Amino acid sequence: xxxxxxxxxxxxxxxxxxxxxxxxxxxxxxxxxxxxxxxxxxxxxxxxxxxxxxxxxxxxxxxxxxxxxxxxxxxxxxxxxxxxxxxxxxxxxxxxxxxxxxxxxxxxxxxxxxxxxxxxxxxxxxxxxxxxxx
Amino acid sequence: xxxxxxxxxxxxxxxxxxxxxxxxxxxxxxxxxxxxxxxxxxxxxxxxxxxxxxxxxxxxxxxxxxxxxxxxxxxxxxxxxxxxxxxxxxxxxxxxxxxxxxxxxxxxxxxxxxxxxxxxxxxxxxxxxxxxxx
Numbered sequence: 649x650x651x652x653x654x655x656x657x658x659x660x661x662x663x664x665x666x667x668x669x670x671x672x673x674x675x676x677x678x679x680x681x682x683x684x685x686x687x688x689x690x691x692x693x694x695x696x697x698x699x700x701x702x703x704x705x706x707x708x709x710x711x712x713x714x715x716x717x718x719x720x721x722x723x724x725x726x727x728x729x730x731x732x733x734x735x736x737x738x739x740x741x742x743x744x745x746x747x748x749x750x751x752x753x754x755x756x757x758x759x760x761x762x763x764x765x766x767x768x769x770x771x772x773x774x775x776x777x778x779x780x781x782x
Numbered sequence: 783x784x785x786x787x788x789x790x791x792x793x794x795x796x797x798x799x800x801x802x803x804x805x806x807x808x809x810x811x812x813x814x815x816x817x818x819x820x821x822x823x824x825x826x827x828x829x830x831x832x833x834x835x836x837x838x839x840x841x842x843x844x845x846x847x848x849x850x851x852x853x854x855x856x857x858x859x860x861x862x863x864x865x866x867x868x869x870x871x872x873x874x875x876x877x878x879x880x881x882x883x884x885x886x887x888x889x890x891x892x893x894x895x896x897x898x899x900x901x902x903x904x905x906x907x908x909x910x911x912x913x914x915x916x
Contacts, residue, residue: 650810651811651831676785700833745807770804
């Protein structure tokens with residue numbers, strides 16, 4: 649079992665429009681696709697950079713995990729999601745190594761992304777996630 | 783001017799060996815290349831994941847920027863470096879947009895990586911860097 653690439657990286661922003669504007673002006677990143685992800689209490693803007701997605705995440709519900717992250721840490725890096733061929737196998741390996749996933753089953757991300765987070769206590773300060781498109 | 787891909791992402795760790803071990807066990811990432819970067823006061827371990835480099839960074843000099851980051855924020859995300867075709871052009875665009883680079887000229891990163899950081903005041907809480915291999 650090995651991750652195959654960086655599928656996406658999420659950055660928390662206070663304001664999606666301001667974030668899009670900043671990334672366009674400083675990095676030339678454009679063609680953002682806007683989406684809501686009500687289950688997480690966020691609005692998102694994603695753009696493909698090379699072979700990975702850059703995702704800007706604006707919390708709209710401050711009681712959700714991204715909203716709490718914004719309140720505690722401010723804007724910035726939120727999580728990195730690695731592509732795997734088989735989510736179940738990737739999660740089973742984590743458990744076999746003595747670590748844990750944050751939930752019993754994967755959850756629905758944007759588009760056809762099925763995502764599953766590793767317990768952050770086991771990942772050296774970084775929220776790491778697996779992603780499988782299906 | 784537009785960035786072309788995620789060239790590398792740096793994560794600060796307290797102990798390089800422990801970091802390598804964790805990434806191998808949980809993510810199956812292996813084949814780390816170990817390197818010192820004395821100018822930054824760090825030891826590093828890098829491995830290619832898809833089309834991008836994952837870089838683990840252990841500060842050995844706590845007065846350097848990565849060392850201070852570890853002391854202030856603990857382990858976790860440090861910076862994201864985007865590939866550009868022309869460093870000078872990318873930096874000139876940042877300045878033209880009213881933002882700033884952190885130095886007058888690029889600095890030498892690992893291998894043949896020439897890197898140049900955007901002032902973090904202008905990047906919504908994320909240390910963003912340009913990278914050109916030459």
